[in-house]
Each structure stands twice: as structure tokens, then as C-alpha cells.
Amino acid sequence: MKALVYDGPGACAVREVATPTPRGTEALVRVRACGVCKTDVHIHHGRFFAAFPLIPGHEFAGEVAAVGEAVTRVQVGDRVAADNQYPCGRCDACRGGTPLFCAHMTAQGVNAPGGFAEYTLVDEARLYPLADTVSFDEGALIEPAACAVHGIDVIAPRAGDDALQFGAGGTGLILAQLLRGAGVATLAVADLSPRKLALAGQLAGAETVMVRRDAPEAHDLALHNRYPGGFAIVIDATGVPAVIERLPRYAHPGAKLVMYGVAPEEARIAISPYDIFRRELTLLGSFSQLGTFPRAVKLVNSGVLQLKELVTHTFPLEGWADALARISRGSDEVKMVMRP
Ligand SMILES: [Zn+2]
Ligand SMILES: [Zn+2]
Numbered sequence: 001m002k003a004l005v006y007d008g009p010g011a012c013a014v015r016e017v018a019t020p021t022p023r024g025t026e027a028l029v030r031v032r033a034c035g036v037c038k039t040d041v042h043i044h045h046g047r048f049f050a051a052f053p054l055i056p057g058h059e060f061a062g063e064v065a066a067v068g069e070a071v072t073r074v075q076v077g078d079r080v081a082a083d084n085q086y087p088c089g090r091c092d093a094c095r096g097g098t099p100l101f102c103a104h105m106t107a108q109g110v111n112a113p114g115g116f117a118e119y120t121l122v123d124e125a126r127l128y129p130l131a132d133t134v135s136f137d138e139g140a141l142i143e144p145a146a147c148a149v150h151g152i153d154v155i156a157p158r159a160g161d162d163a164l165q166f167g168a169g170g171t172g173l174i175l176a177q178l179l180r181g182a183g184v185a186t187l188a189v190a191d192l193s194p195r196k197l198a199l200a201g202q203l204a205g206a207e208t209v210m211v212r213r214d215a216p217e218a219h220d221l222a223l224h225n226r227y228p229g230g231f232a233i234v235i236d237a238t239g240v241p242a243v244i245e246r247l248p249r250y251a252h253p254g255a256k257l258v259m260y261g262v263a264p265e266e267a268r269i270a271i272s273p274y275d276i277f278r279r280e281l282t283l284l285g286s287f288s289q290l291g292t293f294p295r296a297v298k299l300v301n302s303g304v305l306q307l308k309e310l311v312t313h314t315f316p317l318e319g320w321a322d323a324l325a326r327i328s329r330g331s332d333e334v335k336m337v338m339r340p
Helices: 038-044 136-140 142-155 170-181 194-204 216-226 241-245 273-278 293-301 317-329
Strands: 002-008 011-016 026-036 060-067 079-082 119-123 127-129 163-166 187-191 207-210 231-236 251-259 282-285 311-315 335-338
Touching (some): 002 317, 011 317, 026 079, 026 317, 038 317, 060 136, 079 119, 079 136, 127 293, 136 142, 136 311, 142 251, 142 282, 142 293, 163 170, 170 187, 170 194, 187 216, 194 207, 317 335
Parallel strands (some): 187 207, 311 335
Antiparallel strands (some): 002 011, 026 060, 026 119, 026 335, 079 127
């Protein structure tokens, strides 16, 4: 089969490798769509617990092509989405009921073979059937949707809260839809891209604010004029430290500040501890997904989440260099999907 193989950080090529054989409870999935994510950029540079050699791709959907002898949940031909995470079940975090923080997490596309290949093995317990109305491209977005469902669990918005979200990329636009569904009254979304802002308005009923990277004072002023009371929930969905550092200035007393985007590991920001104390601000982190996949599948299969509009670019495996360059640069691409 054809696969995108990394021999080490930055060293990748599309090449012919052996098609794996499913054993026991494994299913062989013919990958039809695999989402490209900012995490793939971190993996490209050898960060985010990447282990090489590696076939990346952690957001994928496809058809079951073959099954191991102990498989009972899926059949050849089933259209499925895959949950890429396998907690070990044995470490202190797993035994304590917080497997998201598993010390020995196996994550397909991060430290185990993923979906940037024609075929990949998935344990049947991690596979979920797609409704006939859901395309493979949309199915590939169920993993980021599961991350957004986890984000909502972390944020726990109250009906009637106002929220401000910086960043309207693929996962951000899913989170925005869920915030709206959770009863957020005014949802303001800020981004650099007019195309992404238009989608935030269309899919999540968001009010939109154009961000000026070169002149943050301009959008600060616009936000303060439009929303003088500030927000109960202020979310970073960009991972950009300069954006995260400014979150407190949009918060009203008692607000939650949420780190949902992936910032560089080495980044540091300055925040006033007195401000956190005096206005009783809460800092929240929302990392990845675990245990939220079944709910994400229901939200997609039922049509509650609108994902179709998010897929703006598709590539064959050979288009990886182009996809990587585009996501590293970041502009009007919303969600890119590889079709191996
Ligand atoms: Zn991802
Ligand atoms: Zn564990």
C-alpha cells in the first residue's frame, strides 16, 4: 500500500509499504479521508510525543476492508470513523479514572501508524459507524469534533453566558457551533480571515470581529466599544501566545479563560496574578479528547454539527508538502483533508 512515512522529524516521503494484516479484534480500514491538523505540524517538527518512524494522520474515516478472527462489532464494507487514542489502562492516571492523562497513551498518527496511508489497523472498539448521510470527509472531522465536545465539558457554559473566541479554524468552528448549542447568548468570534468569519456567522450565528495581527489595539478598541461589559467566557482557539496573553482584558469578573488552541511548548506569557485574584478569573485548559467520541459521532450523524462547509481543500498523499506549507502558513484554508 501507499503511505506517507516519516523516518524522523521533517524527513518524509510517500512510499510503498506492506499492507498490515488484522489480527484478533483489529480491523483493517481502507482510509478514505484523513484530516490535516495543526498537531501534524508539531509532529512534523518532532514535537507532541511523536515517535518515529511514523505514518501520521490522527483524524480519519474509511471502510472496513478486512477483520481479525475475534471481531464482532464491525463487518467488511462498514463505513466508519476511528477514535485514534488507546490509553494503557494500567498507569495511575488510567486506574484513577483520568485516562486522558495516560502516561503510556498510544495515539494513532502520533506514536503509532495513522491515517495518511491507504490502509491502517484499528481495534474494533475504536470504530464508529457513519450515517449514510455523512461523507468520509465529514467522518474524518469527528475526531476534532470529539475534542470540541471535550472543550464544552471543560468550559461548562451556562445558558445565557456571553463568549468571545479567538480563532475560527476547523476545530474552532466546531467549538463555536457547540457553544451556540449550549445556550451562549452572544458569541463573538475574532479571526484574521474574512472567509472563516463568514463561516462563523453562517454556522454558529456568531458576531464577527476582524483581527489585525499588526495592530491588536484596533480590534481591542472595536471589542471594547461593542462589548463594554466583557465576556463570561474568553477562548483562545489559535495557540498564538500573543493572543492568549491578551485574553484577560476581554473578561468580566468571574470569567473563564480557556486555552483550547495548541501553543508552542516553549512559549511563555505574562499574566497579572493580582488581576486573577481581584476579579476571580479561572484559567482552563482543554486538551485532546477521550470518552467524548460517542457523543461527537451522534452530533455528526444526527446533522446537529455542520461539517461539510469546513472542508475547503482536499489532497492526495502526494500533496502533503503543499498541505503542510498551507497549514504552517495559515490563511484562508479552513480544514484540509488528505484522501489517500
Ligand atoms: Zn487534530
Ligand atoms: Zn494509562
